[in-house]
Amino acid sequence: MLNRPQVTLVKVGGKIVEDKSKLTKLLTDFVKIDGYKVLIHGGGRLATQLAEKLDVETQMVNGRRITSDEMLDVVTMVYGGLINKNIVARLQAEGVNSLGFTGADANCILSEKRPVKEIDYGWAGDVKKVDITAISSLLKKNIVPVMAPLTHDGKGHLLNTNADTIASELAKALSSDFEVKLVYCFEKEGVLRSIDDESSVIKILNYTLYKECIMQGIIDGGMIPKLDNAFAAIECGVKEVVITKSTAIGDLSRGTRITA
Amino acid sequence: MLNRPQVTLVKVGGKIVEDKSKLTKLLTDFVKIDGYKVLIHGGGRLATQLAEKLDVETQMVNGRRITSDEMLDVVTMVYGGLINKNIVARLQAEGVNSLGFTGADANCILSEKRPVKEIDYGWAGDVKKVDITAISSLLKKNIVPVMAPLTHDGKGHLLNTNADTIASELAKALSSDFEVKLVYCFEKEGVLRSIDDESSVIKILNYTLYKECIMQGIIDGGMIPKLDNAFAAIECGVKEVVITKSTAIGDLSRGTRITA
Numbered sequence: 051m052l053n054r055p056q057v058t059l060v061k062v063g064g065k066i067v068e069d070k071s072k073l074t075k076l077l078t079d080f081v082k083i084d085g086y087k088v089l090i091h092g093g094g095r096l097a098t099q100l101a102e103k104l105d106v107e108t109q110m111v112n113g114r115r116i117t118s119d120e121m122l123d124v125v126t127m128v129y130g131g132l133i134n135k136n137i138v139a140r141l142q143a144e145g146v147n148s149l150g151f152t153g154a155d156a157n158c159i160l161s162e163k164r165p166v167k168e169i170d171y172g173w174a175g176d177v178k179k180v181d182i183t184a185i186s187s188l189l190k191k192n193i194v195p196v197m198a199p200l201t202h203d204g205k206g207h208l209l210n211t212n213a214d215t216i217a218s219e220l221a222k223a224l225s226s227d228f229e230v231k232l233v234y235c236f237e238k239e240g241v242l243r244s245i246d247d248e249s250s251v252i253k254i255l256n257y258t259l260y261k262e263c264i265m266q267g268i269i270d271g272g273m274i275p276k277l278d279n280a281f282a283a284i285e286c287g288v289k290e291v292v293i294t295k296s297t298a299i300g301d302l303s304r305g306t307r308i309t310a
Numbered sequence: 311m312l313n314r315p316q317v318t319l320v321k322v323g324g325k326i327v328e329d330k331s332k333l334t335k336l337l338t339d340f341v342k343i344d345g346y347k348v349l350i351h352g353g354g355r356l357a358t359q360l361a362e363k364l365d366v367e368t369q370m371v372n373g374r375r376i377t378s379d380e381m382l383d384v385v386t387m388v389y390g391g392l393i394n395k396n397i398v399a400r401l402q403a404e405g406v407n408s409l410g411f412t413g414a415d416a417n418c419i420l421s422e423k424r425p426v427k428e429i430d431y432g433w434a435g436d437v438k439k440v441d442i443t444a445i446s447s448l449l450k451k452n453i454v455p456v457m458a459p460l461t462h463d464g465k466g467h468l469l470n471t472n473a474d475t476i477a478s479e480l481a482k483a484l485s486s487d488f489e490v491k492l493v494y495c496f497e498k499e500g501v502l503r504s505i506d507d508e509s510s511v512i513k514i515l516n517y518t519l520y521k522e523c524i525m526q527g528i529i530d531g532g533m534i535p536k537l538d539n540a541f542a543a544i545e546c547g548v549k550e551v552v553i554t555k556s557t558a559i560g561d562l563s564r565g566t567r568i569t570a
Contacts, residue, residue: 100387104363123392127360130410131391132383135460135468139414143466149416149444150390154399155409156453184409184453193416193444200395206403208395 057086057189057228061217062235064094066296067133076235077137079300081144086189086228088220089148090197091137092213097121097128113272117172117210125210129198137196148194153177153201154208156184159216161201161209175201175209177216180223189228218279218288225287232288233305234276235296240306241277243268256309257281280308317346317449317488321477322495324354326556327393336495337397339560341404346449346488348480349408350457351397352473357381357388373532377432377470385470389458397456408454413437413461414468416444419476421461421469435461435469437476440483449488478539478548485547492548493565494536495556500566501537503528516569517541540568 060080066072080089094115098108101124109116117125134150141148153159153175161175185195197220199213214234221232240251241263252259260277263269269277280291294305320340326332340349354375358368361384369376377385394410401408413419413435421435445455457480459473474494481492500511501523512519520537523529529537540551554565 126395127387127391129391130395131387131389135386135390135412135414138412139462139468140466142414142417142462143464147417150410150412150414152395152398152410154395154402156448157402157407184448184451187447187451188416188444191444191447202399202402204403206400208399 054227054229055086055190056231057088057224058083058231058233059088059090059217059221059224060233060235060299061090061213062092062296063213064092064096065237066235067091067093068096072296073137076296076299077140077144079297081141081146082300086192088185088189088195088197089137089141090199090213090217090220091129091133092199093129093133096133097125100124100128111169111171114171114174114212115210116170117174119173122173122208122210126200126208130200134196134198141194141196146194147192148196149188151185151195151197152208153211153216157181158185159201159211159219160204161211163203163207163209173207173209175203175211177201177211177219180219182220182223182227185220186224186227214276214279218283221283221288221291222286225289230288231290231292232280232283233299233302234280234291234293235299236293237295239295239298239304240293241269241273251304252306254307254309277308284308284310314487314489315346316491317348317484318343318491318493319348319350319477319481319484320493320495320559321350321473322352322556323473324352324356325497326495327351327353328356332556333397336556336559337400337404339557341401341406342560346452348445348449348455348457349397349401350459350473350477350480351389351393352459353389353393356393357385360384360388371429371431374431374434374472375470376430377434379433382433382468382470386460386468390460394456394458401454401456406454407452408456409448411445411455411457412468413471413476417441417464418445419461419471419479420464421471423463423467423469433467433469435463435471437461437471437479440479442480442483442487445480446484446487474536474539478543481543481548481551482546485549490548491550491552492540492543493559493562494540494551494553495559496553497555499555499558499564500553501529501533511564512566514567514569537568544568544570
C-alpha cells in the first residue's frame with residue numbers, strides 16, 4: 051500500500067457553480083492542486099431555474115429533489131450538459147486536460163432507483179457499484195475527470211444522484227489504487243462551533259466529537275448527511291476528508307479535517 | 311500500415327435521434343457492429359423544440375444554425391446532456407461500454423469561432439485540430455465514444471459544430487491509427503438517382519460520377535455538403551464511406567459506397 055499515487059477529489063455545490071466569479075476562483079485554485087485530481091459538481095439551483103422556465107414543478111422533500119420524467123430531462127441537460135461541459139471547456143482553457151463524466155459514462159457508477167417507501171423520489175438513484183477502471187486509467191494519463199451528479203441503472207435509464215454521495219462513493223472506490231483526499235467545498239470556512247462565527251472552525255473533527263456536537267445541537271440540518279458521508283469515506287480507506295470554503299481550496303489547513 | 315485495427319464511425323442525425331423507435335432500432339443494429347466503433351449524433355430538431363419553449367429564437371441560414379449565447383446553452387444542454395447521456399445509458403443497457411464526448415472533452419476537437427463575413431453565425435465552430443489520443447486509447451479498452459456535435463475554442467468557450475463535419479474530421483484523424491469506415495445514416499436508402507425512387511440507389515459513387523450527378527441536377531441541396539465531407543474523408547485516408555438509411559446499418563451493402 052506504500053507509494054500509492056495521491057488523488058484529490060473536490061466536490062463543489064450548486065451555489066458556487068451558478069456564481070460566475072466564485073466558479074472562476076474555484077477553477078483557478080483547482081488547477082493549481084498538485085497531482086491527480088477529480089472535480090465533482092452539483093448544480094441544483096440552475097436545474098430549478100430551468101425547470102421553472104419550462105413549467106416543470108420542483109418538489110423537494112428533506113432537501114432531496116423528487117425527479118419526475120420531465121425533471122430527469124432537466125437535470126440531465128443542466129448537470130450533464132450545461133454545467134459539466136462548460137467546466138470542461140474552462141479547464142481546457144487553463145491547460146488542464148479534462149473529460150466530463152456521468153455515472154453512465156464508462157459504466158462508472160451504477161445505481162438503483164430509490165425504492166418507493168413513504169416517499170416516491172422518482173428517478174433518484176442510490177449508488178450500488180463504482181467501477182474506477184476508466185477514471186483511474188484517465189487519471190494516469192493526466193486527464194482530469196469532471197463528474198456530474200447523474201448515474202444510471204444499467205437498464206438504459208439515467209438517475210439523479212446526490213453529488214456529495216457521488217463524491218464519497220468515488221473517493222472510497224479510488225482508495226483501492228490511490229491515496230485519496232476528499233474536499234467538500236461549501237459557503238462556510240468549515241464546520242463551525244458557532245454558526246455565525248466564521249472564526250469558530252472546528253479544525254479536527256473525529257467521530258466522538260462529531261457525535262457530541264450533534265448531541266449539543268452544534269451540528270445539525272444539512273451538515274449531518276454531509277458529515278455522515280465524510281465519516282463513511284474515512285472508514286472505507288479515504289486518507290483525508292476536508293470541509294472548507296470554496297475560496298479556500300488553495301489552503302486546506304483553513305477548513306475542518308475529518309479523522310477517524 | 312498493414313493490420314491496422316478497424317473502426318466503424320456511425321453518424322446519425324437529429325431526425326433519427328428524436329424518434330424513439332428509430333433510435334432504438336439504430337442502437338440495436340449499432341451494438342451488433344463488429345470491432346471498434348464510434349457513434350456521432352446530431353439533434354437539431356430537439357434543440358429547436360427546447361429553444362421554442364424557452365423563447366430563444368431559432369435562426370437558420372443555409373441550413374446552419376445561428377448560435378447566440380442563449381442558443382449555445384440550449385445546444386449544450388440538448389446535445390451534450392439530454393441526447394448524449396441518454397444514448398450512453400442505453401448502450402450500457404445493451405452491454406456496450408460507452409462514454410459521451412464533446413470536442414472539449416479530452417481536448418479532442420479544437421475549433422475556431424467561424425469568422426464573421428456576410429453572416430455572423432455566432433458560437434459556431436469550424437474544426438481546427440483533432441486529437442485522437444484519448445479516443446484511441448478508450449477504443450482499445452473496448453469503450454465506445456459517443457460524440458455530441460459540440461467543440462471548444464481552447465479559450466473556455468464551447469462551439470456548436472456540424473455533426474457531419476465532426477464525423478468526417480474524426481474519421482480522417484483516426485485514419486492515422488485505424489482502418490476507418492464512416493457511415494452516414496439518413497432517411498433515404500442511399501444517394502438516389504431519382505429522389506422519389508428508393509430503389510434507384512447509386513451503389514458506387516466516385517468523384518467523377520459525383521460531379522456529373524451535380525451537373526445533371528441528380529444530386530443537390532443538403533446532399534452536396536454531406537458528399538463533399540465524404541470525399542474529403544476518402545482523400546485523407548478514410549478507407550470507406552457509406553451513405554445509407556438509418557435502419558440499414560446492419561447491411562451496409564444496401565447504401566451508397568463512396569470511393570475515390
